[in-house]
Amino acid sequence: MSAAIRQYLVITGNYWAFTLTDGALRMLVVLHFHQLGYSPLEIALLFIFYEFFGVVTNLVGGYLGARMGLNRTMNIGLFLQIVALGMLAVPAAMLTVPWVMAAQALSGIAKDLNKMSAKSGIKLLVPDSEQGRLYKWVAILTGSKNTLKGVGFFLGGVLLMAAGFTGAVIIMGMALALVWLASLFLLKQELGKSKAKPKFSEILSKSRAINVLSAARMFLFGARDVWFVVALPVYLSTVFGWDHWRVGGFMASWIIGYGFIQTIAPRITGNMEGKQPAVLWATALALIPAAIAIGLMAGWSPQVIVVGGLLLFGVLFAINSSLHSYLIVSFARGDGVSLDVGFYYMSNAAGRLLGTMLSGWVYQVYGLVACLWISAGLVATAALLSLMLPERRYATVT
Numbered sequence: 001m002s003a004a005i006r007q008y009l010v011i012t013g014n015y016w017a018f019t020l021t022d023g024a025l026r027m028l029v030v031l032h033f034h035q036l037g038y039s040p041l042e043i044a045l046l047f048i049f050y051e052f053f054g055v056v057t058n059l060v061g062g063y064l065g066a067r068m069g070l071n072r073t074m075n076i077g078l079f080l081q082i083v084a085l086g087m088l089a090v091p092a093a094m095l096t097v098p099w100v101m102a103a104q105a106l107s108g109i110a111k112d113l114n115k116m117s118a119k120s121g122i123k124l125l126v127p128d129s130e131q132g133r134l135y136k137w138v139a140i141l142t143g144s145k146n147t148l149k150g151v152g153f154f155l156g157g158v159l160l161m162a163a164g165f166t167g168a169v170i171i172m173g174m175a176l177a178l179v180w181l182a183s184l185f186l187l188k189q190e191l192g193k194s195k196a197k198p199k200f201s202e203i204l205s206k207s208r209a210i211n212v213l214s215a216a217r218m219f220l221f222g223a224r225d226v227w228f229v230v231a232l233p234v235y236l237s238t239v240f241g242w243d244h245w246r247v248g249g250f251m252a253s254w255i256i257g258y259g260f261i262q263t264i265a266p267r268i269t270g271n272m273e274g275k276q277p278a279v280l281w282a283t284a285l286a287l288i289p290a291a292i293a294i295g296l297m298a299g300w301s302p303q304v305i306v307v308g309g310l311l312l313f314g315v316l317f318a319i320n321s322s323l324h325s326y327l328i329v330s331f332a333r334g335d336g337v338s339l340d341v342g343f344y345y346m347s348n349a350a351g352r353l354l355g356t357m358l359s360g361w362v363y364q365v366y367g368l369v370a371c372l373w374i375s376a377g378l379v380a381t382a383a384l385l386s387l388m389l390p391e392r393r394y395a396t397v398t
Contacts, residue, residue: 073117221351
């Protein structure tokens with residue numbers, strides 16, 4: 001086994017372990033605090049610092065990765081997640097909104113340090129001449145991460161039922177601590193460390209391609225989270241009358257399937273010239289939430305429309321996400337790659353922040369249909385922005 005593959009496996013293993021706890025924690029917080037009587041808007045507020053600090057972390061984290069090395073930023077991310085889980089293991093009386101928001105802020109920092117490090121690290125393990133291999137490796141990492149995030153959603157629901165909120169976060173914290181200790185010894189020390197020490201002013205990208213792609217990514221992920229983060233789980237619980245097991249299981253199945261589609265996205269998109277793939281796949285995606293909204297307004301069966309529409313949305317969103325994830329790694333510089341990737345995922349976090357804020361407020365005031373129309377508009381904006389991407393040939397897939 002080559003050194004590059006060994007490092008890829010360590011990075012992927014770290015990312016997998018972190019993602020399991022991240023997905024489980026998201027479902028734990030949504031279901032636990034909904035059970036306590038929190039409104040959709042109040043639940044959304046619990047995640048605002050999580051998303052906001054993701055924006056900050058990706059900007060600063062890219063700089064730190066170039067200065068310190070990606071192994072250190074990845075291990076710092078793992079450690080901060082352990083601390084965040086420990087903060088939530090306090091007695092129930094201490095789980096006030098400010099305390100949970102602070103823990104979520106720390107978890108957001110941890111998540112984006114970990115993701116930025118993992119995505120940047122792959123760029124350094126694949127020669128620039130092997131773009132097909134790069135596309136495949138990025139797709140596998142991204143898809144497997146989301147599959148495990150789905151498993152994490154299910155795990156969160158199971159742990160909540162079996163061990164309670166406090167017991168669940170203690171179990172996850174202890175498991176992640178073992179992964180962190182192993183990572184300290186296995187991950188290469190100088191991975192991603194820039195030869196020329198970057199200045200802090202370089203955290204903002206000067207590449208037109210990366211700026212355009214970052215803007216499109218922001219609207220793309222805002223479109224997903226505006227109805228997926230808070231509105232959908234609460235809708236399934238209140239309108240469909242599903243219990244925690246069914247909500248967690250369904251959301252988990254969706255994420256698992258979504259992750260699987262991401263891993264095979266290179267075979268679906270194939271070899272396509274220019275910027276057409278990003279435009280065409282985003283345009284197709286924009287039609288789905290609009291169609292679901294029209295179906296609900298027409299009085300069709302919400303179970304059929306929402307569940308069926310969500311499955312189709314997941315397929316098309318997975319392809320869009322995987323294509324974008326490859327493009328940013330491909331566009332990024334070789335030396336100081338984490339600066340470009342960090343800037344891009346800052347936009348990703350900004351989109352999640354936008355979607356999360358809108359998800360709780362719009363659903364509480366206007367309902368799911370309004371969330372869906374906003375989602376369609378945001379994806380359409382991403383498609384328009386993709387028209388500005390530079391012409392290029394995408395990776396050859398074999």
